[in-house]
Amino acid sequence: MCGIVGYIGYRNALPVLMDGLKRLEYRGYDSAGVAYINGNGIEIKKTKGRIEDLSRILPLPAPDAKIGVGHTRWATHGAPSDRNAHPHACGGVVVVHNGIIENYRELRSRLASEGHQFASDTDTEVIPRLISSYMKGGLPLEDSIKKAVSDLRGSYALGIIGQDCPGNLYAVRNGSPLIIGVGQDEYFFASDIPAFLQFTKKFIFLEDGQMCVMSGRQARLEQLGPAVPSKTKLPDAGTEKTEPAGSPRVVEVDWTPEMAEKEGYDYFMLKEIYEQPRTVRETMREWIENPAAMLDSLGLTSKTVLGLRRLHIAACGTSYHAALVAKYIIEALAHLPVDVEIASEFRHREQLIEKNNLFISITQSGETADTLAAQREASKKGAFTLTICNVVGSTASREADSVLYTRAGPEIGVASTKAFTAQLAALCLISIVLGMKRGRLIAAEAETLTSQLKKMPSLIEKALACDKQTMDIASKIKGSRSMLYLGRGINYPIALEGALKLKEISYIHAEGYPAGEMKHGPIALIDSGMPVVVVAPVNNLFEKTLSNIEEVKARGGRVIVITDEPPGLRAMADEVIEVPSAHPALSPFLNVIPLQLLAFWSGVLNGNDVDKPRNLAKSVTVE
Numbered sequence: 068m069c070g071i072v073g074y075i076g077y078r079n080a081l082p083v084l085m086d087g088l089k090r091l092e093y094r095g096y097d098s099a100g101v102a103y104i105n106g107n108g109i110e111i112k113k114t115k116g117r118i119e120d121l122s123r124i125l126p127l128p129a130p131d132a133k134i135g136v137g138h139t140r141w142a143t144h145g146a147p148s149d150r151n152a153h154p155h156a157c158g159g160v161v162v163v164h165n166g167i168i169e170n171y172r173e174l175r176s177r178l179a180s181e182g183h184q185f186a187s188d189t190d191t192e193v194i195p196r197l198i199s200s201y202m203k204g205g206l207p208l209e210d211s212i213k214k215a216v217s218d219l220r221g222s223y224a225l226g227i228i229g230q231d232c233p234g235n236l237y238a239v240r241n242g243s244p245l246i247i248g249v250g251q252d253e254y255f256f257a258s259d260i261p262a263f264l265q266f267t268k269k270f271i272f273l274e275d276g277q278m279c280v281m282s283g284r285q286a287r288l289e290q291l292g293p294a295v296p297s298k299t300k301l302p303d304a305g306t307e308k309t310e311p312a313g314s315p316r317v318v319e320v321d322w323t324p325e326m327a328e329k330e331g332y333d334y335f336m337l338k339e340i341y342e343q344p345r346t347v348r349e350t351m352r353e354w355i356e357n358p359a360a361m362l363d364s365l366g367l368t369s370k371t372v373l374g375l376r377r378l379h380i381a382a383c384g385t386s387y388h389a390a391l392v393a394k395y396i397i398e399a400l401a402h403l404p405v406d407v408e409i410a411s412e413f414r415h416r417e418q419l420i421e422k423n424n425l426f427i428s429i430t431q432s433g434e435t436a437d438t439l440a441a442q443r444e445a446s447k448k449g450a451f452t453l454t455i456c457n458v459v460g461s462t463a464s465r466e467a468d469s470v471l472y473t474r475a476g477p478e479i480g481v482a483s484t485k486a487f488t489a490q491l492a493a494l495c496l497i498s499i500v501l502g503m504k505r506g507r508l509i510a511a512e513a514e515t516l517t518s519q520l521k522k523m524p525s526l527i528e529k530a531l532a533c534d535k536q537t538m539d540i541a542s543k544i545k546g547s548r549s550m551l552y553l554g555r556g557i558n559y560p561i562a563l564e565g566a567l568k569l570k571e572i573s574y575i576h577a578e579g580y581p582a583g584e585m586k587h588g589p590i591a592l593i594d595s596g597m598p599v600v601v602v603a604p605v606n607n608l609f610e611k612t613l614s615n616i617e618e619v620k621a622r623g624g625r626v627i628v629i630t631d632e633p634p635g636l637r638a639m640a641d642e643v644i645e646v647p648s649a650h651p652a653l654s655p656f657l658n659v660i661p662l663q664l665l666a667f668w669s670g671v672l673n674g675n676d677v678d679k680p681r682n683l684a685k686s687v688t689v690e
């Protein structure tokens with residue numbers, strides 16, 4: 068996944084592009100580049116490394132350019148290098164690209180046979196060469212772009228400028244996210260909203276198959292491929308007054324630039340961990356007082372809900388762990404069988420989906436390729452598709468039959484934290500509503516649950532008090548080769564989530580396991596000093612979990628326990644992290660907090676770039 072940006076307007080383009088790239092660096096950071104048009108024609112600066120390395124090779128003072136494009140890369144074809152960095156150019160045409168051109172080999176050989184000599188190993192380079200080739204055949208730039216795009220197969224968000232048309236900025240979307248920022252006599256394009264929030268809150272969300280042609284004063288949409296109209300209605304801010312009638316819908320987002328800034332924290336990840344009381348509250352705000360009203364807004368009639376026979380949930384990574392938590396809650400409250408599957412597995416097998424099934428995708432970014440594919444498969448099979456998503460206007464939110472937005476704001480840290488607890492909040496609301504509508508949850512029980520749910524933000528605030536303790540524990544586990552995370556019941560997915568967080572941030576191997584399953588193999592791993600994290604809230608499984616702790620201690624393991632009942636455990640465990648007590652169905656909100664913090668501090672103490680861990684990207688928009 069990469070980040071692309073573009074600008075045309077009255078400002079000097081280079082500083083605007085660089086600022087936008089910095090805000091998208093979480094999308095990929097192995098190489099970067101910019102191109103702009105000034106008095107000397109098109110200039111391209113690009114390098115292996117990060118945005119910071121790019122800024123070192125830019126001319127000072129910034130040249131006077133009013134149009135340009137930029138790119139920060141997460142390599143898919145061609146190793147990170149100067150030559151493979153974007154932009155790529157040919158014949159006065161310059162392109163930045165996010166996505167994968169699946170037929171690039173065929174196109175490369177076709178172009179090579181026409182005499183093209185490729186300067187990189189990327190799939191992207193075929194695009195400027197195709198455009199230039201059509202222009203040589205006599206087509207103007209815009210028509211050459213349309214012809215070239217018709218040759219492409221795969222996913223692409225493109226930004227294009229041409230030496231011959233310095234007054235136009237082109238953006239093309241197909242399968243990779245691309246939004247248009249609408250300013251006053253200026254336009255922007257970007258892979259994600261945070262890039263240009265400081266300039267505008269008004270955006271056009273391009274659909275697949277669309278091209279936007281921007282001049283300093285107008286944006287025009289062209290439909291290049293088959294339209295894939297948004298099924299769900301975007302919040303409508305009406306059309307821009309300067310736009311002619313029938314212009315694209317402009318959406319005003321309610322994010323602020325500060326939300327996409329660190330605001331005094333050293334890392335976005337720590338800021339986002341601490342934002343969770345607010346983001347859980349924001350996610351529940353609209354429905355917590357009257358959950359039953361939520362179904363109507365989701366387009367789920369009582370008849371549909373009563374007729375439901377099975378619910379399928381597909382997701383990836385942390386979102387998959389939220390789906391596993393939801394299984395326990397929905398089955399308990401609504402007595403509805405729930406199949407949860409990793410999206411990349413779901414999409415490639417014969418799914419047994421019938422018409423009276425509900426399919427839910429869970430995705431923070433709304434752009435994860437595997438999750439989108441799973442959702443499309445379910446839709447093809449006739450299921451009603453609902454997505455729980457954090458990004459307005461993202462692909463998942465526009466292709467699903469219905470969307471329930473989490474209100475976590477932009478999640479910049481690559482490790483998902485606040486989006487996870489926001490997903491839990493949304494899933495709890497859905498579980499309560501399904502239980503009520505299916506006559507399985509009486510009003511009094513629903514009231515108890517919603518009142519407990521309302522307490523979560525303040526209880527999460529209390530759970531954050533373990534921050535310093537997790538930092539101390541992180542220093543004790545530093546250098547560990549491997550760790551086990553154990554949990555039972557609804558906290559087994561929390562053990563999985565804790566292990567994923569540790570892996571992706573500290574690079575220490577960790578494995579989440581059902582505590583009851585440890586004796587069927589993983590116990591062989593435990594030797595003296597091996598850290599084992601055990602999620603042990605006081606509930607119907609507490610006694611059994613105590614036995615697992617004993618089993619670990621008997622083999623010399625070091626036990627770090629997360630619990631709401633520390634006295635009973637202080638004698639047994641090496642470290643006891645206390646979290647507040649909560650309704651058993653809601654304990655995951657609190658048990659995950661120390662695990663997020665433990666991973667964060669382990670990453671910091673290991674000297675890692677916690678917001679941009681190696682090899683990872685914020686949203687995996689490629690398969």
Ligand code: AGP
Pocket residue numbers: 383384385386429430431432433434435438481482483484571684685686687
């Ligand atoms: C979580 O910390 C990881 N960054 C990753 O597993 C992530 O949850 C996964 O890629 C799914 O992303 P999505 O929620 O945007 O679909």
